[in-house]
Amino acid sequence: MSVEPKVLLRSLFDAAVSAADPARVLAQYLPPPPKGRTIVIGAGKGAASMALAVEAAWPGELSGVVVTRYGHHLPTRTIEVLEASHPVPDAAGLAGSKRLLDTVRGLTEDDLVICLISGGASALLPLPLEGLDLTDEQTLNKALLKCGATISEMNCVRRHLSGIKGGRLAVACHPAKLVTLLISDVPGDEPVDIGSGPTIGDPTTCQDALEIIARYGIEMNDKVRDVLTSGRGESVKPGDPRLKNSEVKTIATPQMALEAAAEVGRKHGLAVHILSDDIEGEARDVGKVLAALARQVARHNQPFKAPCLILSGGETTVTVRGKGRGGRNVEFLLSLGIALAGHKGIHALAGDTDGVDGLEDIAGAHLGPDTLSRAWKLGIKPPDALANNDGHSFFEALGDSVITGPTLTNVNDFRAILITADAAEA
Structure with a gap:
């Protein structure tokens, strides 16, 4: 894989939207x-x-x-x-x-x-x-x-x-x-x-x-x-x-969008695994589960071998507890990032294919191994942001928001987790 992870993940999201x-x-x-x-x-x-x-x-x-x-x-x-x-x-x-x-x-x-x-x-x-x-x-x-x-x-x-x-x-x-x-x-x-x-x-x-x-x-x-x-x-x-x-x-359908993204991933030489097109549940809980899956791949090459790409769709939910600027995709990503704790070689993108996550005209965000450390350096506490349902403010401050404008279609949420060969060496 020669392309930078952030660029690759955005190309996957764009392919998913284009398919619909x-x-x-x-x-x-x-x-x-x-x-x-x-x-x-x-x-x-x-x-x-x-x-x-x-x-x-x-x-x-x-x-x-x-x-x-x-x-x-x-x-x-x-x-x-x-x-x-x-x-x-x-x-x-x-x-x-x-x-x-x-x-x-x-x-x-x-x-x-x-x-x-x-x-x-x-x-x-x-x-x-x-x-x-x-x-x-x-x-x-x-x-x-x-x-x-x-x-x-x-x-x-x-x-x-x-x-x-x-x-x-x-x-x-x-x-x-x-x-x-x-x-x-x-x-x-x-x-x-x-x-x-x-x-x-x-x-x-x-x-x-x-x-x-x-x-x-x-x-x-x-x-x-x-x-x-x-x-x-x-x-x-x-x-x-x-x-x-x-x-x-x-x-x-969401499955059509995931298949289009998977094809882009394969063209970059990655093994691609579509988990499901209809994952539901609390966004922060789904983040924890997929973080555990990503760590298992990185540490033990189970159930997939790194490097690989893990895709999923569906519609999670957010039980609003705080007063922040939240959406289910950034809530998922923030929870995922906290659970991964900066694990080397694991990158992710989550976004709503209509270009609007929650009430914000922001589709979602990127997450990288350095996301949490950059936040701490800025004085932003990731656990506090999650507790306040403030995912958009969190990723916006880091310059990691994904902004598309109105895509004029909607096949639900898109999530991509990229596990590079570096992750297995961590």
Whole structure:
């Protein structure tokens, strides 16, 4: 391996993001034109780039509207792009949800709806059920983000309080032909969990949502409790006849991104091992586990022989304890670094493929054998930074943040650990 570790790791991340670029992958999944109208709707951090890819490949007329995160707009021609807040929903997202429903109103069996969903759609499409308001969604959303719930658990709750998620958008499109194109950002690639499944039949129930809220000790007001206990929040179920003319295609996944990065690693002569595309759990705990794995490779050539590259994806969680500038990728890296304690020859990168880790417009960061020592010299205490969930401040002070700007796609988190031949000699 002749390339510098930091450069190599960044090239792996860039390859992973590029593999999920809608401009490269979307066109092959488009259906044939219908007899009637073609309407494009959608939401997510990749919604604008997906809409642009549809416009570039579509042979006939089309129109529509999609909702994306602030700063993710692209100059589409016939598909309108609206912007709203993520990860906490806002009034612009509420207006966008209503626009999507208005756009598909009154369609016929001769019409086609192409729905573009990518990660972030849950927050970008708030639409409280009758009896609730936007404040209720915002309050519950903030609690879910802080409590350590998995993305599947969070989206289960969201589906049962929404007037657009959990298959309700698909019902609004009926009887038109509906083709949903998904970019997965969730472990397991379950369509119902991608953007909370606005066009997908939902097998979970209000009772499941209540159990999740109780499990994490989340407070809910009387209005939310009434919606869930009365069953008024029940979602559209698989097998509903209104979903009969609906088709779902996943066009990009975390595994595809990992495979693209693995190919780059192999071209540099490295043995590459993909652990999993759906690792979950507390970010700091995953950091400790992968640090133990890296040390085992370095010391004993088990279960892999150094030099090698270890890749993984998925979506970890952070139970917020402090008041720092955190995100799950920098939390993972900081925990990994503390556990490795400056072990020679072990380098890592972790980043969110949408370019936003937590609430920061920073994708993630690099970690090297000298990271902790450089921090201590600056008077920064790594354990204190981790305790305060302050990973972004930590890596930013060292100049090790990974900043991409909006990538306009989202296939979840990307983690790469490079174990060089030097590590085995430490």
